[in-house]
Each structure stands twice: as C-alpha cells, then as structure tokens.
Amino acid sequence: MFNYYLKLGWLSIRRNPLLSALMIAAIAVGIGACMTTITVNYVMSGNPIPHKSDQLFYVQLDNWDPNVSSEEPLEPPDQVTYTDAMALMRAGTAYRQVASNRSGLVLEPHGEGELPFTVDTRNTFADFFPMFDLPFQFGSGWDRAADAGLERVVVLSREINERVFGGEDSVGRSVRLNGMDFRVVGVIDDWLPVPKFYDVTNGAFNEPEEIFIPFNVAVEYQLPRNGNTNCWKPSEGSGHEAFLASECVWIQFWAELRNAQEEQDYLAFLNAYTGQQKALGRFPRPLNNRLDDVMEWMEREEVVEDDAQVMLGLSLLFLVVCLLNTIGLLLAKFLGKSGDIGLRRALGATRATLFIQHMIEAGLIGLGGGVLGLGLAWLGLRGIEALFGEFVKNLVGMDWVMVLTAVCLAICSALLAGLYPTWRACRVAPAGQLKTQ
Amino acid sequence: MLSMKNISMVYRTDLVETHALREFSLEVREGDYVSVTGPSGSGKTTFLNIAGLLEQFTSGIYELDGRDVSQLSDGERSKVRNEKIGFIFQGFNLIPDLNLFDNVDVPLRYRGFSAAERKRRIERGLDMVGLASRMKHLPSQLSGGQQQRVAIARALAGEPRFLLADEPTGNLDSQMALSVMELISDINRFGTTIIMVTHDPALAGLAQRNVHIRDGRVSDIGADTQIVAAARG
Numbered sequence: 001m002f003n004y005y006l007k008l009g010w011l012s013i014r015r016n017p018l019l020s021a022l023m024i025a026a027i028a029v030g031i032g033a034c035m036t037t038i039t040v041n042y043v044m045s046g047n048p049i050p051h052k053s054d055q056l057f058y059v060q061l062d063n064w065d066p067n068v069s070s071e072e073p074l075e076p077p078d079q080v081t082y083t084d085a086m087a088l089m090r091a092g093t094a095y096r097q098v099a100s101n102r103s104g105l106v107l108e109p110h111g112e113g114e115l116p117f118t119v120d121t122r123n124t125f126a127d128f129f130p131m132f133d134l135p136f137q138f139g140s141g142w143d144r145a146a147d148a149g150l151e152r153v154v155v156l157s158r159e160i161n162e163r164v165f166g167g168e169d170s171v172g173r174s175v176r177l178n179g180m181d182f183r184v185v186g187v188i189d190d191w192l193p194v195p196k197f198y199d200v201t202n203g204a205f206n207e208p209e210e211i212f213i214p215f216n217v218a219v220e221y222q223l224p225r226n227g228n229t230n231c232w233k234p235s236e237g238s239g240h241e242a243f244l245a246s247e248c249v250w251i252q253f254w255a256e257l258r259n260a261q262e263e264q265d266y267l268a269f270l271n272a273y274t275g276q277q278k279a280l281g282r283f284p285r286p287l288n289n290r291l292d293d294v295m296e297w298m299e300r301e302e303v304v305e306d307d308a309q310v311m312l313g314l315s316l317l318f319l320v321v322c323l324l325n326t327i328g329l330l331l332a333k334f335l336g337k338s339g340d341i342g343l344r345r346a347l348g349a350t351r352a353t354l355f356i357q358h359m360i361e362a363g364l365i366g367l368g369g370g371v372l373g374l375g376l377a378w379l380g381l382r383g384i385e386a387l388f389g390e391f392v393k394n395l396v397g398m399d400w401v402m403v404l405t406a407v408c409l410a411i412c413s414a415l416l417a418g419l420y421p422t423w424r425a426c427r428v429a430p431a432g433q434l435k436t437q
Numbered sequence: 438m439l440s441m442k443n444i445s446m447v448y449r450t451d452l453v454e455t456h457a458l459r460e461f462s463l464e465v466r467e468g469d470y471v472s473v474t475g476p477s478g479s480g481k482t483t484f485l486n487i488a489g490l491l492e493q494f495t496s497g498i499y500e501l502d503g504r505d506v507s508q509l510s511d512g513e514r515s516k517v518r519n520e521k522i523g524f525i526f527q528g529f530n531l532i533p534d535l536n537l538f539d540n541v542d543v544p545l546r547y548r549g550f551s552a553a554e555r556k557r558r559i560e561r562g563l564d565m566v567g568l569a570s571r572m573k574h575l576p577s578q579l580s581g582g583q584q585q586r587v588a589i590a591r592a593l594a595g596e597p598r599f600l601l602a603d604e605p606t607g608n609l610d611s612q613m614a615l616s617v618m619e620l621i622s623d624i625n626r627f628g629t630t631i632i633m634v635t636h637d638p639a640l641a642g643l644a645q646r647n648v649h650i651r652d653g654r655v656s657d658i659g660a661d662t663q664i665v666a667a668a669r670g
Binding site: 004011015339340343344345346347348349350351429431 | 486489491492511512515516518519520524530532534535543544546547548591595
C-alpha cells in the first residue's frame with residue numbers, strides 16, 4: 001500500500017501544482033534558513049578528534065593577579081607562562097605532553113627569482129604529531145631528542161611542500177626560515193581539524209599552521225611570536241630572558257592522559273606543582289587549576305558563540321512560522337479533497353488508512369521542501385562565505401550528515417504540519433460529500 | 438437480509454431539529470430489486486446513507502445479514518461497506534486523475550487483495566460494462582453513460598451482496614439511462630440485491646418492489662411486481 005499511497009500523493013501534488021508549490025516553498029525557505037544556521041553550529045561544535053577527544057586535556061594554571069581573575073567568573077588564564085610550560089615539559093608526567101605557540105616566519109625559497117613569503121608557524125614539541133594524530137604524506141614528525149638537541153628541523157604542510165618543492169618528497173632537504181636553514185623531516189597530508197581545537201585562543205576556525213618547528217629552537221633563536229600574549233604584571237627587567245621569566249601567558253599546553261586514573265594523577269601533580277610555586281612566591285590566587293578534555297575545553301572557551309546560538313533559535317522559530325503557513329495550506333488542500341475522501345470512505349477506506357495516505361502525501365511535500373531547502377541552505381552558506389570571507393570558509397560546508405538532517409527535518413516538519421489537516425480531513429463525513437461531488 | 442425497524446434520524450442544531458426519517462421500517466430480501474421513491478426532502482438519500490453505513494441513525498434497529506450494525510466501530514463499518522456494499526452515485530464520483538483501471542481498483546485496494554486478484558476483478562468488471570478496451574483512459578475521456586458504467590464496474594468489482602444506487606441515471610440522457618438501467622437489471626438477475634433511489638416512476642417500475650417515502654416515513658410499499666405479474670398471467 002505504501003507505493004500506492006506514494007502514487008496518490010504524487011497525483012494529488014500534481015492536481016494542485018500552485019498550492020503544492022507554495023507548500024514546498026514554505027517548507028524549503030524554513031529548512032533553508034534553519035539548515036544554514038544548523039550547519040554553521042554543527043561544524044562549530046563538532047568533535048574535531050572524536051577517537052581520542054576524551055584523552056586529550058588542556059591545562060590551565062591560575063597564576064593570575066590576586067585581586068582580579070583572568071576572566072570572570074574566577075576563570076584561570078587560558079594559556080600558561082613559559083616558566084610553567086617548561087616545568088611541565090621537563091616533568092614529563094603525562095603519557096604525552098605538548099607546549100606550543102603560534103608564530104610567523106619568512107620562508108626564502110631556493111629557486112631563482114622566487115620571492116620570500118611569510119608562513120604561519122607553530123612552535124611545538126615532538127609529541128604534537130602523535131598526540132593529535134597528524135597524517136603524514138612523507139616522513140614523520142621529529143623525535144624528543146631533536147627537541148632536547150635544539151635540532152633545526154621542520155615539518156611542512158602539503159601546500160607549502162607543493163609550493164616550495166613541487167609536491168615531491170622533500171624529506172632531508174632544507175628550507176630557509178628567517179635566515180636559518182631547517183631540515184625537512186616530514187610533510188603533513190591534508191589535515192583540517194574544525195574547530196582548530198589545539199589552539200582556540202588564536203582563532204578556533206583558522207586553518208592549521210603551514211609549518212611546524214621545535215619550540216626550543218624558536219626560543220633559543222628568539223624567533224618572533226604571533227598570537228595572544230597576556231600579562232597581569234610587568235616583566236622584571238627587559239629583554240627576551242625577562243619576558244620568558246615573566247608571568248605573561250602565551251603558550252598552549254596539552255597533556256595526553258589515557259584513563260581516569262592518569263587524569264586524576266595529573267591534576268594532583270599540577271596542584272602539587274602549584275603548591276611548590278606558591279612557596280616560591282608565585283600563584284597568589286587560591287588553587288584553581290583546570291584540566292579539560294577537548295569538548296569541555298571548547299565549551300568553556302565558547303567556541304560556539306552565543307550569537308550563533310541565538311541565530312539558531314531564530315531560524316528554528318522561522319521554520320515554525322513556515323510550518324504554520326504550511327498547516328494552513330495543507331488544511332486548504334486536504335479539505336478541498338473532501339469529495340475524494342468521502343468517496344474513499346464509502347468504498348471501504350478506514351480513517352486510519354486515509355490518515356496514512358495523507359501523511360504520506362504530507363511527507364512527499366516535505367521531501368520536496370527538503371530538497372529545495374538544501375539548495376537554499378547551500379545558497380545561504382555561500383552567502384555567509386561571501387559576507388565573512390576566508391574566516392568562515394571551514395564552517396560553510398555541508399556533509400552527508402547535514403544533507404540527511406535537512407531532508408529528515410523537512411519530512412518530519414511536514415508530517416508535523418500535516419497532522420492537524422490530516423486529522424480534519426479524516427473527520428469528513430462521507431455521506432455529506434457524495435451527493436455534492 | 439436487510440432489516441430496518443423503527444429507524445429514526447434526527448439532525449440537530451442549536452435551534453432546529455430536523456426529522457429526516459421517522460419510525461422507518463423496511464425488509465429487503467436476498468436478491469430483491471427495490472426502488473425507493475419520494476419527493477425531494479422526503480428522506481430517500483438519508484435512508485440510502487444509513488443503509489450503506491455512511492451515516493449513523495438516531496434510534497431503531499438495523500440488521501444487515503442478521504447482524505446488528507448500530508454498534509459497529511467506524512473501522513468495522515468501513516469493512517462491511519467494502520466487502521458487502523457497492524455504491525452507484527448520481528454524479529458517478531470517479532476520481533478524475535486516475536484512469537479507469539485505477540478507479541475500479543480503489544475498493545479492491547482497501548480489501549487487501551493481491552495484485553493479480555485485483556487485476557482479474559478489474560478486467561472482468563470493465564469487461565462486464567463494455568469498457569475493457571479503455572481501461573487506460575481517464576474519466577474525462579468518456580461520456581456520462583460510460584462514466585456511470587465505470588462506477589458500476591467499481592461497485593461490482595468487490596462482488597458485493599448489495600448495490601445501493603442513488604439516482605444512477607439522474608445525470609444521463611434517456612438513451613444512456615436505458616442502457617445503464619438494463620445493466621443494473623442484469624446485475625440483479627445474477628443475484629445481487631439492489632436498492633435504487635429514484636424520483637422517476639418509470640425507472641422505479643423496473644424494480645420488483647417500490648417503496649415510497651414521504652416525510653421520512655414509508656407511505657407505501659408496492660407489491661412485488663413479478664408476483665403481481667405472475668398472478669395476472
């Protein structure tokens with residue numbers, strides 16, 4: 001009977017093309033608006049590393065001003081000082097740990113006539129690559145010995161390797177960065193975590209950096225820093241060493257902890273470390289260290305901004321308005337079929353079978369609205385892209401989940417909208433219709 | 438097999454009560470061909486709607502095939518309509534965007550027959566009314582008489598015990614009306630019980646019995662015309 005009902009639904013849609021088109025358009029506009037905002041929210045709030053997001057922990061230590069918290073209410077700073085980062089790295093308590101910060105260097109290509117250009121750079125440690133599961137096209141990351149030995153090694157992104165080495169295996173070759181030669185040890189394959197969870201403080205939806213160099217090398221050679229640096233009191237003295245010893249926070253610190261016990265132990269370690277530092281006159285605030293896994297950290301940092309949530313709410317309300325319109329149109333359509341319904345009742349259709357028939361028709365209209373709504377959502381996302389440019393490039397793609405969500409949402413919405421009109425239609429008294437046909 | 442005893446039907450609004458049927462009683466036997474006549478507003482169609490389980494009556498007893506139908510649920514009434522009753526309406530009531538095959542198919546779909554069984558019944562029904570060659574046509578491509586024949590084929594496809602016809606020739610010219618009435622008589626000869634509402638005395642005369650309704654009551658039940666004819670013979 002399902003195919004039969006589908007056929008009847010299709011015939012009914014064809015019978016009133018204008019009315020049907022209006023209903024499909026009403027649903028499509030609602031779905032289009034809704035899916036545009038849902039897609040942005042979905043991408044914003046997605047889990048960028050689902051297989052181990054509960055094992056990666058962002059470290060926050062509250063070294064801040066005793067009188068004013070870093071962020072209200074009583075939040076510790078969202079980065080750590082060089083002093084603390086190095087202490088945690090030396091301790092090596094976690095299964096893996098990584099301190100890193102954002103930087104920008106000038107890359108000088110070897111070819112004649114090629115101009116130097118700036119590259120987004122991440123200064124980091126060897127554990128960064130296995131900890132965040134970076135895929136490699138050629139070679140691999142460097143090892144811990146390279147960190148300790150201040151080796152000038154570099155990992156390139158696929159794009160930079162394309163640009164500098166024409167996409168060849170460049171492992172073992174060198175690139176010149178800020179006047180110094182670095183040996184290529186690896187080339188990353190396509191890698192685009194959205195959000196860029198490992199550094200949400202410097203743009204949660206920016207693309208990953210183009211090259212990666214050892215953190216210790218960047219510090220040793222005083223390579224420039226980009227990204228956020230926040231201080232609650234001035235450095236004691238001036239110059240590079242004074243900055244490193246200051247209470248300024250500019251480093252993101254991650255620890256990989258494989259189970260609850262390791263997490264508990266690590267937090268205890270952090271608290272013990274803070275206690276030691278308090279004895280040395282640092283950490284004037286009450287104990288307030290944090291250890292958040294990936295999703296907790298993104299939630300705490302409000303990666304999905306309130307504005308986006310408000311927009312989502314508004315678009316859902318808009319969908320409701322569109323559905324109210326659809327209810328009216330469906331009511332007109334179904335009650336216009338009273339003669340047909342009365343006849344079918346006379347010929348033996350029960351209310352239940354007619355209910356199913358008309359709900360399937362409503363579902364078909366929803367399907368049409370969903371498909372058209374997908375097109376409108378695509379246009380909406382392109383509009384957002386055009387409006388906000390590169391910044392949102394990674395937020396405006398629809399995957400199969402979103403496509404299916406759009407279609408399912410449209411069908412469910414149409415079914416919901418169809419409930420009352422269908423119920424009314426099924427209440428039609430057959431006898432009253434047959435004489436008037 | 439159809440027994441109505443003291444059936445009353447009252448339509449009520451806040452201000453008015455309208456008695457469509459009053460203490461209406463009638464017995465129809467298996468294989469009968471009964472015409473129901475009466476002036477406009479006398480209650481003919483209300484009677485037919487109640488007989489066809491399309492309307493609930495206010496009081497009285499209605500037994501169909503020995504079964505009291507007053508307490509049936511809506512679903513059970515639909516089932517009885519589908520299995521035992523065929524309808525022919527004055528306005529044909531064909532579904533305009535379904536072809537003849539699919540129009541005749543409608544009651545069979547609700548009966549749950551297999552596709553092969555439905556096809557067999559549809560082809561036989563359309564063949565019986567002389568339209569087997571036009572089963573892919575739409576109703577709008579047929580004359581009024583042909584459309585009524587399709588409606589008859591639809592009514593017969595489920596092999597009902599009763600055929601209820603409400604002014605079946607009301608929208609047809611005399612030539613077409615005659616051909617439809619011949620078809621209805623043939624159907625009765627094959628054993629189907631027919632109750633036909635009409636205001637045309639000539640058509641009513643084709644039935645075995647005539648029931649005249651006035652003001653919602655049976656005012657006259659004519660003699661069995663065949664019995665009368667046999668007695669005269």
